[in-house]
Each structure stands twice: as structure tokens, then as C-alpha cells.
Amino acid sequence: MQTSRLELVRLSSGHLEGFHAIWSNPHAARWSSRGPCKTIEDSREWMSALLVENSPMAEKYAIFLRSDLPASELEEIQRDAPDDSPLRTCGMIGSMGSWSADPVPELGYIFHQSAWGRGFATEALSAFLQVFWANKPQFDTLEAYSDPENMGSVKVLVKCGFIEVERQSGNYELPWMTPPKRDLIRFRVTRKQPPN
Template sequence: MTELPGLNIIITDRLVLRPLVHTDRDAIYTLRSNAQVATCFANKKPQTRAEFGVWLKQVMEDGKEKCVGHCVELRVSSQREGKKREAGEKENIQNGENGPVSVDEKQREKKVIGLIGAHQVPEIGYMFLPQYWGKGYATEALKAWMLWYWEAFPGDNEDRGYLKAMTRLGAVDSRNVLQKCGFRWRDKFQLELEQYEEERKQEATEGKKYLTVDVWIVEGPRLRRNSGASS
């Protein structure tokens, strides 16, 4: 697993979004192998270690030029952050050092609670551990990630001018998050389910499997300006 180049840390009121690194492998597997998290997958199946390895290679190595992903961590609360900063400053003084504690150290809980980004630009996705559902973290993270994305990739490339997401039919929570972040429903789509090695052997007799999903679109600032100028 390689680190994605050119990505920045994004800080919100409650979260820190940071680029994926090689040491995140186990944390990401914990997410993708969780049965509750898997209910949001197209095939609703938690990934095995072998399946996760295939997925990770496809995303992080084979498709790394189109992968723009961040891990989501909790941000240290203001009270704890102050104590941590004070302790860090004392340690610096004792060590004969000057300067503030790095943002990375003073504001991160250092526990991955979610994953967000575009594994195949322009399609975005996100997932969080179940104990962090219903707290507004997904909306907060996606809004911040989108602001960063439009600044980092202003839309000179056609694929970068908009973002899209796909949700299972009836996925109310996911739909609400997307709508709060400006996405609009575009269409329904027949999605071919992912076929891993052990499932491909059955494909000849059972045929390919498909799932109908909702497709959501949000335009970037450049496309919105262009459509406004032409209207």
C-alpha cells in the first residue's frame, strides 16, 4: 500500500481528515470487514482478507492516479487539546526546544473511525464504524472534503468538474448526507456487482449479478459558473 501523493490534512470542528498511508491497512480492513458497514456495500458482504487485498491493490496501486482518499480521525476536544498543547510545550522546554506542537500531534485522536474520498474520480464514497453513525460525522467530513477537493482540483480536467455518488435504493441515511452536501438525484443505474476470484467460478452457470442503484451528482464551482453564464 503506497501513500497517496499531493493530499493535504483537512481539519473540521470535530474531525481530522488525513491522507492514507501504508500503516492504515489494518484500520481500513476493520472497516471493510465489518458486517454492519457491509450493509452499505453493493453486495452487502463483508470483505475477507483475500478480497480486501484485491480491492486495496486495485484502488491504491492499479488506480492510484484516480484515487483521492482520506482517513477520518476524531479531533481532540478543545479542552483536551489545550492540555495536550500545554504538556507538549513543557516537554519542548525541558528538551531545550522552541515552537508549537505540530498540528498533526496536537489535534488527532490517532484512531481511524472512517474513510472518505474518491477511489475512482469522479465517484466518491465514505464509510464509518457503526459506533460513530448518527452523529453527523459523515456530513461534516464530506462537506469539508468537497471544499478541499474543488480547491485542489479546480476542474480543468473534465472528470474533475463534478462528483457523483451511488447509493442502494432506500438508503435514506446515505441519501440525506448527500443532499445536505449539495448532491442531486440524477438517475437509476444497473450496477454489476463486484466478482472476486472464488465467485467468478460460478459466473458461467449463474450469470452476472446486477443491482439497481441511485446515482447522485454535484457540480463543482467551475461548472456552476459556466452553466450560470449560459442560462
């Protein structure tokens, strides 16, 4: 699936290198309860659990810049990107998708740090929601969780139609954060019903 700037491709074992480049970055993975992957084997194990062959209810995608972007637009995106950024090589800049369907599917996403603040997460999530509703007719609800201090993620969810349904205090622990006991906001989006 494509958006104006991005291509979302079903996550596969062939994406391991890009997946590891993102998940091994402590800053990119700091909001995840699993934390960064220390080795490529850690990343392989984590990614394997997300693949559709191992999690049939999953809807997970690798996210790339479109290879057919106009040169001027690509140059603008790449201008201030670090030399090792996947933005420079049109490599994998993030992953997004759903897993766990008990009681409702849960959304998760992560982006390479150099891709932050460019609207990519909002663009990808808008496209993902269309595909999710089309591919998962058995579900009318999708939920997501965010630490209230993760304002970037909160903004993305709200822009894409998620609404806050609950705040949980001290619900989980991230030993590398201060304070380690963290609050969570539970967000929900529901399938738009066709007009009668």
C-alpha cells in the same frame, strides 16, 4: 485537513488495521457491491487499489476524530460508544474519497458502525468536497451512487449538495440483501462557479 471534530489524512498503507476494522464488519459494508473483507489480506488488496500510488486520479482519505478535541466533547462522543469502537481510541472511524475518472470521478465512503448517526459523514464530505475541487481542477462534476434504502447515505449526499440525476432499477446484485437485485440512485454535484 481538519473540521470542527474530524481530521482527514490521505489514505496510506499505514491505515490497514483501521481500514480492516471497518471493511470486515458485514453491517458497515453491506451497501457496498464488494461486500465485507473476510481477511486482512482482502482488506490490504482492496485498500491498495485505492491508494494514490496505484490510482493517481484517486483522492482518498482516512477519517479520525481530532486528537485536540476538548475533553468534554470527546467524553460526549465516547459516552455510548462500544468498548471496541475506534471512537474510544481516536482511531480510524471511516474513509472517504473519489476514484475512477471515466467518465466522471465517483465518490465513495464508509464509516465504522459506531460512528453512524453523529453527523460525521456530512462533516467529512463537506470538507472533502472543498479539497477535491482544489486538488482536481480538471473536474467540474463528482458523482455518487446509493441504494434508495440506504437512507443515511442519501441524506448525507443531499445535505452536501448532491442532486438526484437518475434511478436505475435492478442494476446490481447484493447476494446478502433481500431482495438481492438492487436499485441505484445516481447523484451528482458540480463545482460552484465564481460569480461574474
